[in-house]
Amino acid sequence: MMSEEKIKKEYERIESLSKNPQSTLLAMLHFIQKEKGFITEQDAEYLSSISKIPYSKVKAVMTFYTMYNLKKTGIHHIQICRNLSCHMAGAPALKKIIENELSIKEGEVTPDGLFSLTEVECLGSCGTAPVIMINETYHENMNEEKLKALLKELKEKNENTTR
Amino acid sequence: MKILLDKISFDIETYIRNGGYLAxxxxFSMKPAEIIEEVKTSNLRGRGGAGFPTGLKWSFIPADKKNKYLVCNSDESEPGTFKDRExxxxxxxSLLEGMIIAAYAIGANEGYIYIRGEFAKEARILEKAIYEAKKKWFLGENILKSGFSFNIKVVRGAGAYICGEETALLESIEGKKGQPRLKPPFPAIVGLYGGPTVINNVETLATVPWIILNGGKAYSAIGKGKSSGTKLFSVSGPVKKPGVYEIELGTPFKDFFENQLGGMKEGERLKAVIPGGSSVPVLTAEEAMKVTLDYESLQSAGTMLGSGGMIIIPERQCMVEALWILARFYHHESCGQCTPCREGTGWIEGILKRILQGKGKREDLNNAKEIAQNMMGKTICPLADALAMPVISYINKFEKEFVYHLEGKCPLCQK
Structure with a gap:
C-alpha cells in the first residue's frame, strides 16, 4: 500500500487542475499504480474517502480499464500484443520464449517478483510488429535474439531496482 | 503531395522554421464563420474512421453558447492503426496549431487531447509541445493579442478501445467508465461537462493549418473526386516496407502496394487486404488490385477507408484464425452495455474457437453470420458492427478455409 500522505498530496494537486473530483480518477489511479505496479483495495478506498467519489465508482473505473492491475505484477511487467499484425509477425512464438525463459505462464509473476507476463490487445505499433511493452516502454520489431538479450539484461540489472 | 509528414518537426523552433504557426x-485575421466555410470548401472528412465532413461538424456548434470544448481523439486503438502515433x-x-484554429472557429476556450494510456511517450511529447507553445504565446490567455484564449490539457486513457468512440471518450475524460452515450443529444449540443463539444481525430486537426494557409479550394483539388486531400495509411503485415505513408486519396492500391510498400516479403504471397482497420470488410487480393484508395472506390468494393489501418494478410495466414483473433478482440473490448454486442461478440468468438479447434458443425457458419446480422444497427455505438462486418465478409469470401476446419484438415494450421 502506498503512503496515504503521498496519495493525498497528488490528489490535491490534480484536483486543483480539474473540473470536479471525479475527473481526477483516471490520473489518480495511474499515479497509484506507478508506485507499485498495481492498485490495492485499501488505496482505492482511501482515494474514495478523500475525494468523496463513492467507492462503487472508483471500483467501476479501476475494473473497467485494462491497464489498471488489480493484483501484484513484477518489477518488469511484460505485456505482449496478441492481435493480428503481431500474431502474423510471430508473437505466439515470442510468448513461448518468455514463458520458458522465466518459467511462468501468461498471467503469472516470477517467484522473485522480478517479472510478470500478460497478453494484451493491439498496442498501436503494428508496423513494427511484434511489439512487447515492458512497464511503459515499447520494444518494437522484436525477434527471438533481441528478446532473449532484453530478458537477460533485465535479469542482470540490479535486483533491488524499484519501478 | 505531402501535407502532414512533409517536414518533420520534433520541436517548436524547427516547426516555426518550416512555416509553422503562420496559419x-x-x-485570427478571419472571422470564425469564414474559417468554418474554408474547411467546408476543402471537403476535409474526419480521418479517425467515420469520415464525417469536418466543416459541417464544426458548424453544428451553437455560436451563442458558452463553455464550449474542443477535444482531440488520440485514442488510436483499432488494430492495424498507428498513424496518429507517428x-x-x-x-x-501541427496538431496543436490545428487545435488552436479549430477552437477559435467554434469559440472554445478549453481543449483536451485524450490519448490512449499505452502511449506514455507520446503523451510526454505532447506535454512538451504544449509547454513550448505556451512560452511563445501560441497557447494561453489572449493568444498573440488576438483577444482569443485557449488552453489544452492532455488526458491519458487507461486501456479501453471503446474510448475511441467519441461519447465514451467524453465519459472517460469525466473520470467514468467509457460507455458510449445515447444520441441524441449529439456532442455538438451536449458534450463534455454538458457543453457543446467538437471531437476530431489527430490527423484531421493536423490538416487544418495547411487548409487555412493554402485555402479550402487548393485542398479540395488534391485527391480524387469527392475524396479530397491526402491520407495517412499505416501498413502492417509481411510487406517489404511496412510503416506510415501519406498518399493522395485516389491512389490505386496496386501502385501503392508495388511501388511504395515494395510488394510482399521474400517467400510470402498476398491473400487478402484489410484496407482501413480491423473493423472493415476484408478484400481478396484480386479485389484489392482493382480498388483505388479513397472513400468512394472502397465503398463500391463493399468495404471502407476507415482509419487507413491497412493490414496485409499473406497466403500462410489461416482466415479462420485471423477472424477468431479479431472476434476475441471485439469481445474483450465490448463495454457490456448493449446486449446484442456483449453477448453477440462472445458467441461469435466461441463459435470461431470451436471451428478453429476442429469441433465445428456445418450450421456454425450460418449461425455466426446470423448472429452478426442481428448485431448490426442494434446497439448504441458501432462496436457490434465492427465485428459483424468482418464476420460476414470473411466467411463469405473465404468459406473454403472455414470448411477445411469443419472437415478437420486445414493445411495452414497443421504446423
Whole structure:
C-alpha cells in the first residue's frame, strides 16, 4: 500500500487542475499504480474517502480499464500484443520464449517478483510488429535474439531496482 | 503531395522554421464563420474512421453558447492503426496549431487531447509541445493579442478501445467508465461537462493549418473526386516496407502496394487486404488490385477507408484464425452495455474457437453470420458492427478455409 500522505498530496494537486473530483480518477489511479505496479483495495478506498467519489465508482473505473492491475505484477511487467499484425509477425512464438525463459505462464509473476507476463490487445505499433511493452516502454520489431538479450539484461540489472 | 509528414518537426523552433504557426496568424485575421466555410470548401472528412465532413461538424456548434470544448481523439486503438502515433512523434505542433484554429472557429476556450494510456511517450511529447507553445504565446490567455484564449490539457486513457468512440471518450475524460452515450443529444449540443463539444481525430486537426494557409479550394483539388486531400495509411503485415505513408486519396492500391510498400516479403504471397482497420470488410487480393484508395472506390468494393489501418494478410495466414483473433478482440473490448454486442461478440468468438479447434458443425457458419446480422444497427455505438462486418465478409469470401476446419484438415494450421 502506498503512503496515504503521498496519495493525498497528488490528489490535491490534480484536483486543483480539474473540473470536479471525479475527473481526477483516471490520473489518480495511474499515479497509484506507478508506485507499485498495481492498485490495492485499501488505496482505492482511501482515494474514495478523500475525494468523496463513492467507492462503487472508483471500483467501476479501476475494473473497467485494462491497464489498471488489480493484483501484484513484477518489477518488469511484460505485456505482449496478441492481435493480428503481431500474431502474423510471430508473437505466439515470442510468448513461448518468455514463458520458458522465466518459467511462468501468461498471467503469472516470477517467484522473485522480478517479472510478470500478460497478453494484451493491439498496442498501436503494428508496423513494427511484434511489439512487447515492458512497464511503459515499447520494444518494437522484436525477434527471438533481441528478446532473449532484453530478458537477460533485465535479469542482470540490479535486483533491488524499484519501478 | 505531402501535407502532414512533409517536414518533420520534433520541436517548436524547427516547426516555426518550416512555416509553422503562420496559419494561426492568418486565422485570427478571419472571422470564425469564414474559417468554418474554408474547411467546408476543402471537403476535409474526419480521418479517425467515420469520415464525417469536418466543416459541417464544426458548424453544428451553437455560436451563442458558452463553455464550449474542443477535444482531440488520440485514442488510436483499432488494430492495424498507428498513424496518429507517428504524427505525434514527428510533427506534434501541427496538431496543436490545428487545435488552436479549430477552437477559435467554434469559440472554445478549453481543449483536451485524450490519448490512449499505452502511449506514455507520446503523451510526454505532447506535454512538451504544449509547454513550448505556451512560452511563445501560441497557447494561453489572449493568444498573440488576438483577444482569443485557449488552453489544452492532455488526458491519458487507461486501456479501453471503446474510448475511441467519441461519447465514451467524453465519459472517460469525466473520470467514468467509457460507455458510449445515447444520441441524441449529439456532442455538438451536449458534450463534455454538458457543453457543446467538437471531437476530431489527430490527423484531421493536423490538416487544418495547411487548409487555412493554402485555402479550402487548393485542398479540395488534391485527391480524387469527392475524396479530397491526402491520407495517412499505416501498413502492417509481411510487406517489404511496412510503416506510415501519406498518399493522395485516389491512389490505386496496386501502385501503392508495388511501388511504395515494395510488394510482399521474400517467400510470402498476398491473400487478402484489410484496407482501413480491423473493423472493415476484408478484400481478396484480386479485389484489392482493382480498388483505388479513397472513400468512394472502397465503398463500391463493399468495404471502407476507415482509419487507413491497412493490414496485409499473406497466403500462410489461416482466415479462420485471423477472424477468431479479431472476434476475441471485439469481445474483450465490448463495454457490456448493449446486449446484442456483449453477448453477440462472445458467441461469435466461441463459435470461431470451436471451428478453429476442429469441433465445428456445418450450421456454425450460418449461425455466426446470423448472429452478426442481428448485431448490426442494434446497439448504441458501432462496436457490434465492427465485428459483424468482418464476420460476414470473411466467411463469405473465404468459406473454403472455414470448411477445411469443419472437415478437420486445414493445411495452414497443421504446423
Amino acid at each position: 494561426i496568424k492568418k486565422a 504524427l505525434i512523434n514527428k510533427n506534434p505542433h
